[in-house]
Amino acid sequence: MESAETPRxxxxxxxxxxxxxxxxxxxxxxGPGLKGIYARGKFADGKKVDNSxxxxxxxxxxxxxxxxxxxxxxxxxxxxxxxxxxx
Numbered sequence: 724m725e726s727a728e729t730p731r732x733x734x735x736x737x738x739x740x741x742x743x744x745x746x747x748x749x750x751x752x753x754g755p756g757l758k759g760i761y762a763r764g765k766f767a768d769g770k771k772v773d774n775s776x777x778x779x780x781x782x783x784x785x786x787x788x789x790x791x792x793x794x795x796x797x798x799x800x801x802x803x804x805x806x807x808x809x810x
Contacts, residue, residue, distance in 0.1 A: 732806025735799055746810050754788060761808050777804050
């Protein structure tokens with residue numbers, strides 16, 4: 724599922740998300756590890772993972788996660804999601 728957006732998404736993950744989330748492990752860091760998040764199909768709170776719910780989660784944030792809607796452009800969020808689909 725790799726696309727031209729994937730490297731940009733990985734760079735965004737490293738810049739914005741890696742401080743709290745692992746991308747190469749499902750282990751807990753500050754937040755849950757995201758490796759296989761799309762394959763698992765569920766967030767830590769049990770809600771379904773799809774592009775729409777992932778977009779909302781990134782934009783609005785969650786329990787201990789700040790929302791990134793004011794920080795990331797829609798194209799950045801799409802690239803980040805594309806990367807998350809590959810891990």
